[in-house]
Amino acid sequence: MKRRDLIKYLSMTPVAGAAVLGDITPAHAETGKQSKKPKRDYFKELGVRPFINAAGTYTAMTASLMRPETLEAIKYSADKFCMIDELQDKVGEKIAGIVHSEAAVVTSGAFAALTLGMAGILTGMDPNRVRLLPRLEGTGMKTEVICQKGHAIGYNQALTNCGVKIVMIETMDELLKAINPNTASMHFLHVNADRGQIMHEEWVAVAKKYGLRSSIDIAADVPPVSNLWRFNEMGFDFVAISGGKALRGPQSAGLLMGKKDIIAAARLSMFPRGETIGRGMKVNKEEILGMYVALEEFVKIDHDAEYQLFQTRIDRIKAAVEEVDGVKTKVSHPKLGNCTPTLDITWDAAKIKKDGNQLRAELRSGEPSIQFVGGKDNIGVTAWMLQEGEDKIVAQRLKEVLQKATA
Numbered sequence: 290m291k292r293r294d295l296i297k298y299l300s301m302t303p304v305a306g307a308a309v310l311g312d313i314t315p316a317h318a319e320t321g322k323q324s325k326k327p328k329r330d331y332f333k334e335l336g337v338r339p340f341i342n343a344a345g346t347y348t349a350m351t352a353s354l355m356r357p358e359t360l361e362a363i364k365y366s367a368d369k370f371c372m373i374d375e376l377q378d379k380v381g382e383k384i385a386g387i388v389h390s391e392a393a394v395v396t397s398g399a400f401a402a403l404t405l406g407m408a409g410i411l412t413g414m415d416p417n418r419v420r421l422l423p424r425l426e427g428t429g430m431k432t433e434v435i436c437q438k439g440h441a442i443g444y445n446q447a448l449t450n451c452g453v454k455i456v457m458i459e460t461m462d463e464l465l466k467a468i469n470p471n472t473a474s475m476h477f478l479h480v481n482a483d484r485g486q487i488m489h490e491e492w493v494a495v496a497k498k499y500g501l502r503s504s505i506d507i508a509a510d511v512p513p514v515s516n517l518w519r520f521n522e523m524g525f526d527f528v529a530i531s532g533g534k535a536l537r538g539p540q541s542a543g544l545l546m547g548k549k550d551i552i553a554a555a556r557l558s559m560f561p562r563g564e565t566i567g568r569g570m571k572v573n574k575e576e577i578l579g580m581y582v583a584l585e586e587f588v589k590i591d592h593d594a595e596y597q598l599f600q601t602r603i604d605r606i607k608a609a610v611e612e613v614d615g616v617k618t619k620v621s622h623p624k625l626g627n628c629t630p631t632l633d634i635t636w637d638a639a640k641i642k643k644d645g646n647q648l649r650a651e652l653r654s655g656e657p658s659i660q661f662v663g664g665k666d667n668i669g670v671t672a673w674m675l676q677e678g679e680d681k682i683v684a685q686r687l688k689e690v691l692q693k694a695t696a
Contacts, residue, residue: 340658342674343606343683345627346509346534350660353537353674355583362582363539363575373561376574380581381552384544387584389518390528392552394545394559395577399508401570402529402545403447407434408566409527409555410474410502411451419557422566423452431473435464439484440477444506448476451566460486464495474502477525479510480626493524502526502551508543509534510626512592517584527551532576535673538583542576596629602672602680603630609684613691615640632670634663636691643694651690659686 332339346352355363377394384393396402411430412418418430425432434448438457445455453473458464464475464487475496477489487495489505496503505520508531520528527547533540545555558567572580607618615637620630638644643651644665652659659682662669668687672680 340660344660344662345671352533352540359583363579366574366578390521390546391549395580396543397570398543399529399531400447405555406527407448407451408558409551425452433471435475437485477505479507532580538580539576542580599672600630606684609688629673634668
């Protein structure tokens with residue numbers, strides 16, 4: 290089959306394409322013995338400095354570290370070829386079973402999941418509409434998405450990338466008045482649920498009553514593990530989540546899960562098909578398989594025991610810094626997103642002579658390098674990305690730097 294014929298075939302159907310090329314066995318099996326080479330320190334070669342992560346699962350900090358099982362899955366698939374659609378079919382079926390959804394697909398992060406889910410709502414299974422996105426005018430596609438003002442964040446651009454306009458409302462009365470023939474869907478942001486007047490169940494109920502689709506962004510909102518299926522069972526038409534945060538999959542992966550018709554339509558806008566809004570949102574076989582295994586491992590964890598481990602680490606750090614005169618601490622337990630024990634460190638400016646920016650810069654440039662978050666007047670600490678024993682290092686270094694700042 291010629292390359293352009295293969296591309297034409299793939300542009301027509303998202304189902305498995307293995308039958309097109311048949312069963313091809315890799316012909317590059319290594320032979321002979323190889324001498325062991327010393328491991329290269331790539332970061333050192335490049336002048337990139339790794340750090341202890343006491344901040345959290347931030348994208349700019351490369352989020353989380355993958356578990357050994359995930360790395361093994363990535364390594365397994367790295368020297369084998371397969372058809373992307375076939376792998377997505379099989380992995381999607383398994384993931385849908387885990388998250389209690391009709392269908393699922395691995396995407397290149399939560400942002401891509403939002404864009405592709407929105408595309409699926411707009412185009413349905415019409416390939417002509419798929420090629421038109423994000424051009425909506427004169428196409429017959431709907432153009433508006435309703436969202437609560439308290440849910441307005443920059444990541445909603447993932448939706449507007451499809452050409453839609455976000456219509457902001459606050460009250461139930463405003464929501465009902467905003468619904469019109471151009472309304473494509475209603476979007477909800479879970480982490481900001483407490484900043485809106487309309488809660489999840491009401492949101493879904495209104496969408497269903499008026500024949501609209503509903504979506505929800507839960508990018509960083511596990512744990513609790515039940516959030517993986519809670520919103521699917523609640524009736525949201527699609528759910529978007531990051532893969533590289535608490536799930537500890539590849540950061541370049543995420544999940545789009547929800548109703549079968551939307552996932553099928555979304556895949557028409559995904560690679561490997563060309564001339565689509567999602568062509569550049571690639572995830573290769575390594576991320577697809579890695580995301581599946583990461584999800585498998587995540588649901589097996591004793592999450593209560595893990596939370597207690599994080600709490601013990603935070604308590605150790607808290608006790609150490611409280612030994613410094615003028616330091617105050619507060620531990621919070623977020624309920625909607627980034628649900629992990631979080632330590633906030635503040636101080637008496639008359640006793641600690643440096644501000645938060647200076648203290649964090651000193652900790653980041655010290656040995657070992659440690660990354661925190663915070664502002665001018667505080668240092669924020671989480672323990673869920675710390676490796677075994679690193680909480681002791683963090684406690685010691687924080688105490689040293691704060692004590693030094695009292696001199």
